[in-house]
Amino acid sequence: MQHLGTGIGWRPEIADAVERMPGIDWVEAVAENVCPGHLPESLVRLRERGVTVVPHGVSLGLGGAERPDAGRLTALAERAEALGSPLVTEHIAFVRAGGALTASERLEAGHLLPVPRTRDALDVLCENIRITQDALPVPLAVENIAALISWPGEEMTEGQFLYELVDRTGVRLLIDVANLHTNHVNRGEDPAKALDELPVEAIAYVHVAGGFEREGVWHDSHAHAVPPAVLDILADLASRVRPPGVLLERDENFPEPAELKRELRAIRETVEKGAPTEKGGVAATAASSDAASEASADAPSPSPDEAEEAQETQETQDASQQAGTEPARQRLALAQAALLSALVAGTPVPEGFDRARLAVQARALASKRADVVAKVAPELPEILAGTYRTAFLAYTHGHPMTDGYRHDAMAFAEYLLLDGRLEDADVHRKVRDWWLERSGPAPLSRRPAARLARATRRVLLRR
Template sequence: MLSHLPTLGVGLGFREPFKSDLFLHRQQVDFLEIVAEHYLDATSQKQQELELLAAHFPIIPHAINLSLGSAEGLDTDYVRKLAALINQLNPPWWSEHICFTKAGKVDIGHLSPLPYTYEAVDVLCRNIAQVRRFVDVPLILENITYMVTLPGAQMTEAQFLTEVVERSDCGLLLDVTNIYTNAVNHNYDIQAFVKELPWERVVQLHFVGGHWHDGILIDSHSQSTPVEVWKLMDEVVAKMPVKGVVLERDENLPTFAELTAELQHAREIGRSHQRWD
């Protein structure tokens, strides 16, 4: 199923402050990724914005608060709203994170890691099956950054990601910045990590730069993409059937010319490996 997904090319995470510049430079952006939550319970203004974007770009919805890793199950009202948005856009795929954001009906406000256990895999697969009752658009799952490694692991992180996407029959949204950030903060071998991944399930990549704070690399989406991440992206695109890459800049927004320069760099990487034009 994943091999039949269309190649989208080089995309940008849409942020409202650069909407005008985006339309002035439409030819440099192949598709957009939107934060799904920005358009749930949308005002008429946000709905009009979404319709405008969808009229000019392919749109990939990226959810952040579904909380697929919650053992208590999913918020059905939220799932229905998310499904309505995805079905309205009819994208080639949509994405969420391998994490939990809610516990005991409390929204904890960030993407929290799961233990690398078979029980956690069971929970994820059960919740994904529930979502599929509302949405039949292919789902791809993203790896997150984490500050602490939870005890009780029964497998490595890469093995855990593989187990989740294989058992749930999902694609993988590989955030290469997150891989680099975790490797730096937890001192693991990036090459060994990548080697363990299910290459044929990688559909999309995320990339951006973060910042250092007290000796820890923070995934703040606030800086240009560092050379180490470009190198990792090149290695991944060479090996894996990547359909699209997305620059995900959220803070310290630069000029749009700086963003398009990064998009062009990503475009050249994809071209060099015959992934897209």
């Protein structure tokens, strides 16, 4: 497993600081924010200096009931190749539900939601990971996520779930110690027990991040300093195995570079202090890996006939397995659709869930929608001034997200225009102009007059 060292999450807001920061061995970039044909100049410069760049996906929904979307897999593979990455990472989560499997409207969470730790969910996840591994040019590692809510009727602990996942697929793990802390506070799960049960030798690298607690709920914000409790879990993990890489995540509310350097220093020191002895830790892991490599090298190569027979057998097994997961996919689809609908569309809470905790999660999802739309469409908060957030949160009631955040911004503007909620004529005009500029396939200035007229009628302009 490649040694990565100490890294930081690359974000445009701190790109200059990251380039100037000493001791950065590698960075991680959100895959969906990188265009293979137009890489950010900062990432290009980092790569030229020998800094490894790993694409970190957030939209596959590997834990969802549907098989991974071919277009998303292709896009992820393209980013790995464009960045020359040694691996790709994604999450053990579902991000959408509904659609054909449930004959209902497809809903988007806009967030990483936990999968139930059940046999059905594990079977589906294993197949989805195999499909993803086959589509990628480099190895895949998957991340444990933070959660506010627990599924009723779970059959495994997190450690057991991850152990079996690795055993069945060979996938690598991205262990987020901040998420282990979050699940300790929110779900009463013991981080030490999770580390006892999961296969630490499969760890590709580790995430470290901050958050905050409010009313007994820990929010994994990635916008606050790393707390001592998270560093304690990192030390526990480092005492068991030397992680190939450790990375500091920060997504917003970025501090001064000096503060980021301080956190990186604390992370390095924690790993060094917790490093296992050679006899029982790193050396043992390395010896196991070397033995496996030697055994593989000594194994005789199969003949062409044997290789063809093995391929046919594997294809038969894959087809049988795919057919075998269909009932599990159907059951998982219904469960996830019911949960997501309760969170974003106000439908009844499914039996067995904590209603109070689901209400907290629903508010958090609506708040995140408002924040992200404000980033992808910054003109709207500027036009609406102090009324933006109140108006957007009102819009989320009865208007679940069915596509990405950019589509959500357009739908919000239509909602304001069509429902007559903009009493100020100047604000109405500015929202109208913003919507018209973005509603067609070309900018307003290059659109034919007839198309402009049709777009105008669509929003029922009355002013």
